Amino acid sequence: xxxxxxxxxxxxxxxxxxxxxxxxxxxxxxxxxxxxxxxxxxxxxxxxxxxxxxxxxxxxxxxxxxxxxxxxxxxxxxxxxxxxxxxxxxxxxxxxxxxxxxxxxxxxxxxxxx
Amino acid sequence: xxxxxxxxxxxxxxxxxxxxxxxxxxxxxxxxxxxxxxxxxxxxxxxxxxxxxxxxxxxxxxxxxxxxxxxxxxxxxxxxxxxxxxxxxxxxxxxxxxxxxxxxxxxxxxxxx
Numbered sequence: 001x002x003x004x005x006x007x008x009x010x011x012x013x014x015x016x017x018x019x020x021x022x023x024x025x026x027x028x029x030x031x032x033x034x035x036x037x038x039x040x041x042x043x044x045x046x047x048x049x050x051x052x053x054x055x056x057x058x059x060x061x062x063x064x065x066x067x068x069x070x071x072x073x074x075x076x077x078x079x080x081x082x083x084x085x086x087x088x089x090x091x092x093x094x095x096x097x098x099x100x101x102x103x104x105x106x107x108x109x110x111x112x113x114x
Numbered sequence: 115x116x117x118x119x120x121x122x123x124x125x126x127x128x129x130x131x132x133x134x135x136x137x138x139x140x141x142x143x144x145x146x147x148x149x150x151x152x153x154x155x156x157x158x159x160x161x162x163x164x165x166x167x168x169x170x171x172x173x174x175x176x177x178x179x180x181x182x183x184x185x186x187x188x189x190x191x192x193x194x195x196x197x198x199x200x201x202x203x204x205x206x207x208x209x210x211x212x213x214x215x216x217x218x219x220x221x222x223x224x225x226x227x
Contacts, residue, residue, distance in 0.1 A: 004156070033214075043157075043202065043217035056214050090156050103215075105149075105156025 002027065004093050004106035012112045018079040021109045025072050025093030031055075032074035033103060034066060037088040046089075049074050050097055078111075086113045120203055120218030128226050133190040135221040137203035142183035145206040147215070148175075152199045160201075161188070190223075198225050 005024045013019050025032050033056075034046040045058040049068035066076045072093075078085055088110050092103035120137045127133060137146070145164055149157035161172050163179035163186060170177055174191045186203055203218040 035217075042219050043204075045214040045216070048214065058214060092156070102159055102162065105158070107155050 006106040021076045023074045023091035029093035031094045033092045035090045118218040124222040136187045137218045138185045143205035146186040147204040149202045
């Protein structure tokens with residue numbers, strides 16, 4: 001069974017631009033969670049989507065948004081990029097809600113904002 | 115954002131040595147998880163703990179859920195080169211509608227040749 005895939009793996013943007021990251025969960029998994037990983041802040045939870053609905057949200061500004069499609073694939077969007085948004089963005093999928101099931105992480109998308 | 119205190123931040127050991135790391139929180143958790151992250155990869159779940167006092171093993175790895183529910187420990191016995199990586203603890207409290215994971219700051223394990 002294929003694992004969680006994320007595209008693109010690497011991305012370079014400039015301040016003020018917007019970016020969309022994609023995550024394809026493991027087949028049959030209905031929950032997708034997004035995390036931001038930085039050396040200073042570690043792994044921070046962004047949001048979780050389940051059955052196309054946002055179920056949980058972390059403490060990030062409204063510039064960070066996401067959505068989930070009927071096939072459980074998820075996208076994360078960051079608008080008006082800031083230098084501090086440079087990070088590894090990880091998504092994780094689970095069979096049902098992340099609180100009830102093991103999460104499997106993808107390899108991440110490394111975003112660099114110049 | 116909230117983080118768990120994980121120590122030590124880094125460890126330099128020789129192959130064959132045992133390793134211990136721990137995670138503490140000011141809040142109680144219902145679940146403690148331990149992950150390992152290799153360079154260029156996402157974290158991989160090593161051990162999950164669901165009950166205070168629980169001691170669980172996975173091969174050479176042993177983890178414990180602290181009695182106070184505010185801490186957890188991970189031990190690795192007889193370390194081998196593939197143990198190199200960053201280890202994260204994560205805690206979860208199952209308040210309905212707020213079940214997100216809170217991650218520790220990580221322990222970087224390096225094996226000295």
